[in-house]
Amino acid sequence: MDILIPNNSVHITGGKDLELMTGIPYKIINDGHYLDNGKGNYGSYVTLCGNSYDRNDPNYSRQIWFILESTNFGEYRISSKGSYLDTFGDEQLWKFEIADYQLKAEIEDFKYDKKINDLESYATRDSFSIFTSRNQSHGCNKIGITLSEKMQNITSWSFNKSKKIAFLDKLDVDIKAEYAGVRGNLPEIIKWDNKTTSLETTKKIQLDETKVSGKYSVEIKKKDDVEVKIIWHKVNLDIQFTATAKIRGFSDRLRKNGSVAKMEQADANATLCFLKNSGFEGTIIGTEGKNVLVEITGNVKIQGALKYEIENSSVVLPSFNSAVDDHVDDDHVLV
Structure with missing residues (x-):
């Protein structure tokens, strides 16, 4: 079985953590438009699309992006369908949205x-x-x-x-x-x-x-x-x-070989992110393996x-x- 990329927090300069995780899918949004890799071939142009595709749509994978750690702390690559986002030196401000996840x-x-x-x-x-x-x-x-x-x-x-x-x-x-x-x-x-x-x-x-x-x-x-x-x-x-309450999170996950594992259990770091995204404000007891423990x-x-x-x-x-x-x-x- 191919190894899954760990779900680690994304760092920024100064050692702070963003509420983003490596190895889980995101949609990247700019002014209500979604970053779309088109056909996803090497060298193809990335476009902004006004439609957000759900996972049942054949175009869903075009808007799914993964964040990968590089060898330099605080620097990351953004990947979709095995290709990497390249701005050719242009700077852009982007928002990130978790594409799809489930909690049990x-x-x-x-x-x-x-x-x-x-x-x-x-x-x-x-x-x-x-x-x-x-x-x-x-x-x-x-x-x-x-x-x-x-x-x-x-x-x-x-x-x-x-x-x-x-x-x-x-x-x-x-x-x-x-x-x-x-x-x-x-x-x-x-x-x-x-x-x-x-x-x-x-x-x-x-x-x-x-x-x-x-x-x-x-x-x-x-x-x-x-x-x-x-x-x-x-x-x-x-x-x-x-x-x-033992909470388990599930999402698509990126493997080290570049393929995507569908709805695998996420690491505890990612599940904490999913909980916050779901509006949870309660008491976190701790983690147990990939599970997040919540007091009720x-x-x-x-x-x-x-x-x-x-x-x-x-x-x-x-x-x-x-x-x-x-x-x-x-x-x-x-x-």
Whole structure:
């Protein structure tokens, strides 16, 4: 495979950097006209064209130029289709426009507020009666009841609204998160469809259920009334998080042999340039290989039942027909 030219910053006299990169395609503009190499043959004249061709146009390559480093610091050659721009001594002032690029993002490395490790401290007890009975006999009665109750555990999350990350709404974004829930964390990859919604939109995932099931025996002492309750330990909590968006940039890239590689991943320097060109104003964490790491924040809402208890206690029931006291009818069996 032919070697790609590195994406390095273009320097000017004095050691400063321009917001330009070597080895990626540019269009060069003068007063609304685009530098066009015509047929691109050696010795052909360069013209200014009033039309800007997109990459689907057969004339697209005529307006694509690459900046190449020379052996002298701060001096560069400008190439198109293997030929080099030569002004024959004339000086020109030019503007540069990145011709075409794509950005993709993966959001990962979620770090939650410490509340996530102590959900029990924020739980509330919510009880409801599932069975009542009266024993009018002179001995103890044992009654079996069938329990079948459940509570859904749901995690909802969204990313904080910010103009600084608005550019993400235009991208295809993969979210790799250990979704925090009442039953622990669940590693999963979610595809966020940014063509129909934005990252600020709340998204819900039903992780699992907390269930109460099986047989339960109730002992009722003589002349006693009893009530059986389920007590849910419920949580409804908002938790802040930070996460890392791993941004990858893609563009056409020039090889050292003069050929062009179509939509190859760009180096991190070029991706930083693409981000700024897309209006990004957020926090850059750093780089990882060819990727640029960006910090974003958001909120997770955790709802559900951490656990349950079954409690029976003596109560005073209102008087009712003794014919129903000595057995459990269908209303007392939870299915």
